[in-house]
Amino acid sequence: MHLLAPETSKDRSFWTEAPDGAAVHKFSPDQSSTQPSPTALLALAPSMDHLDALEAQSIYIFREAFARLKKLALLWSLGKDSNVMIWLARKAFFGHMPFPALHVDTGKKFPEMYAFRDRYGKEWQLDLRIEPCPPLETIDPTLPPAARSAARKTEGLKLALAKYGFDGLVAGIRRDEEATRAKERVFSPRGTEGGWDVRDQPPEFWDQFNASPPPGAHLRIHPILHWTEADIWAYTKRENIPIIPLYLANGGKRYRSLGDRDITNPVVSNAASIEEILIELDGTKVPERSGRALDHETEDAFERLRVAGYL
Amino acid sequence: MLVPTSISATPNGTTRPQVRIVIVGHVDHGKSTLVGRLLHETGSLPEGKLEMLKAVSARRGMPFEWSFLLDALQTERDQGITIDTTQIRFRTGSRDIVLIDAPGHAEFLRNMITGASQADGALLIIDALEGVRDQTRRHGYLLHLLGVKQVAVVVNKMDRVDFSAARFAAISQEISAHLTALGVTPSAAIPISARDGDGVAERTPRIAWYHGATVVEALDALEPARPLEQLALRLPVQAIYKFDDRRILAGRIESGHLAAGDQIVVMPAGKVAKIKSVEGWPVTPINGSQTAGRSVGITLDRELFVERGDIVAHVGTSPRDTRRIRARIFWLHDKPLTTGASILIRLGTRETRAVVVAIKKAIDPGELSSVETTSIARNHVGEIDISLAQAVAADPYGDNPRTGRLVIEVNGRIAGGGLVLSVDAGQRAIPVDIVPVESALRPDERSARYRHHGAVVWLTGLPGSGKSTLARALERRLFGNGGSPVLLDGDTLRAGLNSDLGFSAADRSENIRRSM
Numbered sequence: 128m129h130l131l132a133p134e135t136s137k138d139r140s141f142w143t144e145a146p147d148g149a150a151v152h153k154f155s156p157d158q159s160s161t162q163p164s165p166t167a168l169l170a171l172a173p174s175m176d177h178l179d180a181l182e183a184q185s186i187y188i189f190r191e192a193f194a195r196l197k198k199l200a201l202l203w204s205l206g207k208d209s210n211v212m213i214w215l216a217r218k219a220f221f222g223h224m225p226f227p228a229l230h231v232d233t234g235k236k237f238p239e240m241y242a243f244r245d246r247y248g249k250e251w252q253l254d255l256r257i258e259p260c261p262p263l264e265t266i267d268p269t270l271p272p273a274a275r276s277a278a279r280k281t282e283g284l285k286l287a288l289a290k291y292g293f294d295g296l297v298a299g300i301r302r303d304e305e306a307t308r309a310k311e312r313v314f315s316p317r318g319t320e321g322g323w324d325v326r327d328q329p330p331e332f333w334d335q336f337n338a339s340p341p342p343g344a345h346l347r348i349h350p351i352l353h354w355t356e357a358d359i360w361a362y363t364k365r366e367n368i369p370i371i372p373l374y375l376a377n378g379g380k381r382y383r384s385l386g387d388r389d390i391t392n393p394v395v396s397n398a399a400s401i402e403e404i405l406i407e408l409d410g411t412k413v414p415e416r417s418g419r420a421l422d423h424e425t426e427d428a429f430e431r432l433r434v435a436g437y438l
Numbered sequence: 439m440l441v442p443t444s445i446s447a448t449p450n451g452t453t454r455p456q457v458r459i460v461i462v463g464h465v466d467h468g469k470s471t472l473v474g475r476l477l478h479e480t481g482s483l484p485e486g487k488l489e490m491l492k493a494v495s496a497r498r499g500m501p502f503e504w505s506f507l508l509d510a511l512q513t514e515r516d517q518g519i520t521i522d523t524t525q526i527r528f529r530t531g532s533r534d535i536v537l538i539d540a541p542g543h544a545e546f547l548r549n550m551i552t553g554a555s556q557a558d559g560a561l562l563i564i565d566a567l568e569g570v571r572d573q574t575r576r577h578g579y580l581l582h583l584l585g586v587k588q589v590a591v592v593v594n595k596m597d598r599v600d601f602s603a604a605r606f607a608a609i610s611q612e613i614s615a616h617l618t619a620l621g622v623t624p625s626a627a628i629p630i631s632a633r634d635g636d637g638v639a640e641r642t643p644r645i646a647w648y649h650g651a652t653v654v655e656a657l658d659a660l661e662p663a664r665p666l667e668q669l670a671l672r673l674p675v676q677a678i679y680k681f682d683d684r685r686i687l688a689g690r691i692e693s694g695h696l697a698a699g700d701q702i703v704v705m706p707a708g709k710v711a712k713i714k715s716v717e718g719w720p721v722t723p724i725n726g727s728q729t730a731g732r733s734v735g736i737t738l739d740r741e742l743f744v745e746r747g748d749i750v751a752h753v754g755t756s757p758r759d760t761r762r763i764r765a766r767i768f769w770l771h772d773k774p775l776t777t778g779a780s781i782l783i784r785l786g787t788r789e790t791r792a793v794v795v796a797i798k799k800a801i802d803p804g805e806l807s808s809v810e811t812t813s814i815a816r817n818h819v820g821e822i823d824i825s826l827a828q829a830v831a832a833d834p835y836g837d838n839p840r841t842g843r844l845v846i847e848v849n850g851r852i853a854g855g856g857l858v859l860s861v862d863a864g865q866r867a868i869p870v871d872i873v874p875v876e877s878a879l880r881p882d883e884r885s886a887r888y889r890h891h892g893a894v895v896w897l898t899g900l901p902g903s904g905k906s907t908l909a910r911a912l913e914r915r916l917f918g919n920g921g922s923p924v925l926l927d928g929d930t931l932r933a934g935l936n937s938d939l940g941f942s943a944a945d946r947s948e949n950i951r952r953s954m
Contacts, residue, residue: 175731186733187690190676194746194787219688221735222719223681329851330770333843335784339850 178362181354182215187334188313188350189219189297195338196295196346199226200256202284205240206385207370208299211359212351213251214368216297227254229296231283233276234259235387243371258287273390294340297348303355315347316340357408364401375399455662456534460586462577463563468594472563472632472653473526473537474504479639479654480535482528483507504633530658559588559660561653562613566605566629567598570612578613582620585836589617590656591627596645597634603647626656663839666730669693670755671702672833672841674786675748679735686717686735687744689787692840694752695729696736704742705749705831706759711738747788749831749841757831757841760861763824764798767814767856771848774813775822782847783826785858786840789847791827798822821859828876832861888922926953 248255260283314336380393495502610627630637671694715723798821814820835842835857
């Protein structure tokens with residue numbers, strides 16, 4: 128049964144409801160009576176659970192990046208993934224984040240996001256650098272609207288890189304987000320123009336990373352590349368990491384990811400707590416996976432396998 | 439499929455040993471069919487998966503084949519991100535089996551040798567009709583090369599030879615002889631029909647003459663590798679942090695476990711201390727034992743000079759310190775690796791310059807035979823001796839898979855990787871707090887300044903044979919030619935540095951040691 132379904136359900140048990148109405152939610156540690164006795168937990172749990180393993184790996188990556196690069200910054204988008212990243216960095220460095228958090232600001236975020244940034248930038252004692260993006264008028268007008276908007280961020284990032292001379296940027300992308308990200312390395316070299324050459328990536332294995340960007344280039348560091356959306360939420364819940372309330376359902380809708388106001392749409396959802404988000408994700412994930420195995424792409428894939436001379 | 443830990447919990451609260459296997463053999467001898475059948479027979483398929491695949495086959499007007507199951511899992515491995523992502527899991531009576539798999543030959547070899555995919559056991563599959571082929575023999579050689587000790591031979595497609603006991607005996611004798619000559623003794627030879635299921639999970643009437651283990655039983659009998667937490671403690675130091683008044687050694691426990699109060703030794707220097715505390719955030723200190731896989735921070739009971747790359751171990755079970763390593767490597771760089779090449783070695787968190795002093799073997803995975811050569815080409819495999827510029831702490835791979843592997847960097851880019859086969863242990867017997875300081879100057883800088891290389895000329899001979907006279911003349915001549923000679927005369931040393939020594943055998947020996 129475990130062939131296609133990694134057992135993550137054990138990380139998703141025993142949660143309480145989130146308190147409602149606060150601008151920023153914090154979750155208290157669970158004292159629910161449904162929790163099994165400590166001895167039962169011990170008998171069931173191996174020395175590390177799934178989230179422990181993810182966390183340990185991310186901490187390892189953070190420490191490698193900090194040891195091997197001269198000038199790091201963390202890209203803080205204010206979203207759930209980058210908040211988990213900051214949390215992991217503070218774990219890695221025992222409560223400190225010894226490099227700046229860089230917010231490349233389009234100026235079009237939701238008010239709740241700015242409120243979150245201002246509060247936790249202080250509370251977490253971040254060295255926060257807010258860098259504006261160039262106005263839309265300066266961006267290639269032939270681009271379609273969403274791409275043109277995204278291009279503003281890319282330009283803003285380039286300006287910030289030039290301004291501070293960072294040689295490493297920590298980014299919160301995940302392999303499960305989209306196909307191209309699946310091919311990413313943990314330490315991913317970028318050209319002088321910030322470009323990514325997917326066909327000429329250096330080998331990366333055994334947690335040994337290529338950390339020598341050529342002159343003028345920088346590295347992207349991806350400490351949560353191996354996490355899934357569900358992992359992010361389960362960990363956020365377990366660690367009581369604050370979130371922006373827009374992620375939770377309000378009037379039958381919630382935001383699954385947060386970006387600029389004008390190009391981000393909520394999804395239909397009644398998930399008003401992280402627990403409910405996890406249940407929702409679980410419900411949508413299973414058919415997605417089993418469906419993939421039978422769809423047209425799969426039939427092509429196994430023909431390719433044969434052509435490649437499967438051993 | 440990613441396998442996060444080496445132990446998986448089961449509902450009854452026990453842990454099942456995990457065994458990693460490979461299935462090798464000629465490309466057409468039925469590996470995929472056997473895997474599909476094994477997944478089914480061990481109840482490892484999700485509910486309805488088989489029926490769905492059968493329905494798809496029917497819709498496409500083609501007969502169902504067991505190999506479709508494996509193919510359907512291809513989406514899982516399409517990512518092709520890192521070397522160790524292609525794994526399929528199933529269960530036998532008492533084992534979790536992880537089948538290591540790869541789409542192509544070169545990738546397969548690389549997967550097997552990277553250790554992340556190191557196999558505990560192997561099934562060697564042979565078509566009963568075709569018998570032992572060249573590729574079968576090569577794969578036998580591969581198993582030998584990779585040190586896979588537990589091998590079961592599976593003679594497939596017995597239905598094509600009418601389940602002939604004689605045919606089975608002939609094939610199993612031939613392959614057994616071949617494997618035994620390579621030092622690999624097969625634990626079983628099993629007649630099967632992967633398509634029909636004979637011999638996979640049960641001894642069917644058609645193979646009534648066979649009384650040995652089924653494939654599932656053979657897999658169930660495989661000895662698992664020891665879990666990392668049961669090995670000796672290895673904590674490669676990633677960094678030393680002083681964000682506040684604590685001085686924290688940070689790193690990930692690669693094997694074993696640690697707790698506050700443990701007596702530790704920092705290798706390769708051999709300095710000893712006690713763990714004062716295990717630090718964490720937001721809760722600190724952390725009580726109890728921390729096991730392999732955890733990223734931790736520790737403080738020590740005394741101020742030691744510790745740096746990134748050192749390995750923290752328990753006293754008595756520490757890794758060896760060495761400047762010379764023999765490794766089995768795979769090479770990924772366009773330019774072949776040659777004897778004398780200057781490389782950078784990363785072992786754990788240590789990085790050090792190194793020189794390839796010898797290439798012992800070079801193997802083309804396409805041929806799977808050793809070739810006489812002084813270089814290892816891209817995607818080839820070899821065994822090399824490496825001389826390290828500084829001492830490192832390392833283990834042979836067989837003792838510890840984590841601190842027994844290394845990567846090779848060329849021009850700031852990972853160019854190969856390998857397993858440590860053996861280390862030449864250092865001379866140190868007692869841990870001491872001594873840190874030799876390397877010169878700030880490189881030999882080539884000195885050579886450039888003096889305009890000649892360094893050399894030692896040792897004149898030996900009986901007393902009174904004219905050594906000192908000759909030496910003084912030589913010194914004068916060299917100096918006159920623009921050199922910078924220094925004369926070390928035996929009697930001069932005896933009058934100064936070695937004045938405490940007499941002429942006993944031990945003192946003479948010490949006199950020579952100091953002079954050298």
